[in-house]
Amino acid sequence: MTLTEKILARASGKATVQAGDNVWVSADILMTHDVCGPGTIGVFKREFGKTAKVWDKNKIVIIPDHYIFTADSLSNRNVDILRDFVREQGLPYFYDVIDDPNGQWKFDTTKGLLNRQYGSRYAGVCHTALPQKGHTRPGEILFGTDSHTCMAGAFNEFATGIGNTDAGFVMGAGKLLLKVPPTMHFRLEGKMQPGVMAKDIILHCIGEIGFDGATYRAMQFDGEGARHLSIDDRMTVANMAIEAGGKNGIFEFDEQTRAFVDYRCKLNGTKADYQPVERDADEKFIYEMVVDLSKLEPTVACHPDPGQRKLAKDMSTVKLDRAYVGSCTGGKTSDFLEFARVLNGKRVMIDTFGVPATPEIVHDLQTARWGEKTVWQILVDAGVQMTENAGCSACLGGPVDTFGRMNKPLVCISATNRNFPGRMGHKESKVFLASPATVAASALTGHVTDPREYLS
């Protein structure tokens, strides 16, 4: 069995499963957020009853992150709906925007968009917050009401996005009927050259198989090259499995995984025991591809879909209006460090926005020093508009007052994960996806630029 099949077999209580089997799978974690949580709660109450209790309160994680720093009253209300539900059910894992469990969330526009407006428990973008808060464990099943839930496959678990109705069912029943997906095998070899990042790996793979090349399938990333990737890098790769239509992306378990997961579970006092899955000798794959990481170059996915692959070096004629670094995919500490490495001591030519995925990343950037300055200050001095209000922000457009949202038909290069028409706001705007390093180099020139031009 493949890694995905082994996890699904275990979670459905079967000795073996194979691609195409329909199995009832027990959930280890159900995650939801402010955009789909209220609807999921609505389905749960409608179907299981107004006084029903969730199947296991320790297995539900609620992370408001999407439409937080907006004056939109319905969006503010949605965070309050989550809080009411958490109080009623006694759920321990709710990363609220405010500290008062009986309060109401209201974004104060007079304080501006850049300065922090959240309490001590707020965790930021759900997919980045889940591992930081110790909710991703090898061998487990994670369901989330968000397509990028597949990011947690970086931790050797089965993680996939589901809709509100399915999530409402899981909330009450703790399980879900799934079809076992066939596995596509991506064997990674070698090491990335300077200027190349994990984003380039996944954009390369999606370009190879196409925007729907993994529909109904699992994407397994392994091999020597995968073992050399950092946890952040694995998260970036797994995150975008959905951009090829994949059901999940998954990595092998190793010492890096163990160290990260053990530390994070301990830090937040979450469940610390887990059982990883290892590769079998008899894995059957529906597709195989070898990726030599040493041959990859800075890669871009052009408007209007993540499968429109080109090399950054061939795109210097593409003029840009703005640049954006942020989101689950591209807003991690390591992403901002590479962004800063290119921008250090220089000045951006176009409007450039930086949105760290989580408050912890804000803290990292505000405390990490390169010489006299913090990384945060280096970015601000380079002309980047950095906000402390960690969250999904303009990656998915959001309400019109969202930080960095394109409210005009502009062209943006972005370290985010999706670029269908209108994704970052105005429906005639265009998004080009690239690594934080490529976004940085492009911000310096105002056109798509290979970051290797700026490596000393």
Added chain:
Amino acid sequence: MQSVFTGPVYVVRDNIDTDQIISAQYLNLVPTIQEEYKKLGSYALAGLPDSLYPTRYVKEGQMESNYPIVIGGRNFGCGSSREHAPIALGAAKCRIVLAESFARIFFRNCVATGELYPCECADRLCDVLKTGDVVTVDLDKATVTVKETGKVYSFKALGDVRPVVDAGGLFNYARKTGMMPAST
């Protein structure tokens, strides 16, 4: 259950993602609140660029669409897992989406909510039909007939999906078939 649907079609191309079906800015609406459910319908497919789709799916000021059948190309419903997407189409009174292929989560959300029938047709109907053409879809026979030409195309039968959508989604189906208690 109704098996035959006749009406004008609304035609879109490949890769219509969930942002184009329901723009992210309207995700502040909660589908299980009735008034907000209806509003979602009024925004169905409003995320399509005007430059490519000058005719709106739901006319300005209306809550429902005049097109009960949507014709799509490859990978219809790709992108996010937002259930608001099939719900917006259903609330706008779309009954059927006939596409060359569907993205996985959208297909599943159509079935789970029972909002509409997602039918896969190997023929690229989006190359054959134009918005406003009238067709008759017969779910029992798995055929679509174009009124003007009389031409008949077959699509993949819905199989086990059909009774779930007929029942109005996963929970209603589970109750109807005894998988869940009839009422809570």
